[in-house]
Amino acid sequence: MMAYDERRILEMLREDDISRRRAFESIVNNFSEQLYWQIRHMVLSHDDANDILQNTFIKAWTNIDSFMGYSRISTWLYRIAVNETLTFLNRQKTTVPLDTDEDGELSIADRLESDPYFDGDLTERQLQEAIATLPDKQRMVFNMKYFNEMKYEEISEVLGTSVGALKASFHIAVKKIEEYFNNID
């Protein structure tokens, strides 16, 4: 596997098919894990995150010729991943949830408790439940900042929102989560 050199990769993407594939493989290798976690924190389920990640890279690959290099590759990939995730979440909202019990829909904390790929304690399950109450975009900002430790400037490039608005959004998200826990107690 070649080392990640963005300038060289951009050159290779404009060469023959073998070079393009090699360059894209390097992109996948470099960004797939961080993108996976970004998606996973939004959709919570590993299978869903895996599907969205695959779709993200397929979309990036089929549109690679339209990538002009005006932004960094990571920013471009994050934008695709964000769009794919939001599309998935919107579709999920309009479909009837399958994992419901007699009383109705299972809480996120309950779903996570039965998820074999979740090893958090009760507090962490409740934290996920609290995060899930946030609007999608606010949740995206919170996850990017809190779990993925992205800088506001990076988030701003991906979401196309000003740094000031992002800081406000994160602050409001923290307050809401705080309120959620206060209400539990």
Add this chain to the structure above:
Amino acid sequence: MKKESLYKIDERQARRPFTVPQGYFENLTQNIMASLPEQESIYSSKIIVTPWMRIRPYLYAAAAFAGIFFCLKAAVGINSRNNEAQYAQAEETTIYSDEYIDSFLETAMINDYTLYYTLVESGN
């Protein structure tokens, strides 16, 4: 979780409570690459370059220069013709009054012969 815990959020005490199947990330790149459709690059498409295609840009450039040259030439030609016409008209329309000619002849100290010679020489 109380307020104290939330302050930890601000202090980046985040822990990722999610896990993945064993070996997931080790095989992730291969799995993603295997799922990509075959795609031909717009940059790698084979284009047969004919001699006409090779000289076409030069011909277009030459035609453009020729066009500019003729446009400039035409514009300059029209201008110079206009100037000549204006000159000719000015020469033709310069009419001196008899009084002016008489006073000029008186002060110029030239005789009739010199005047006749000058007029013949100038073609008037």
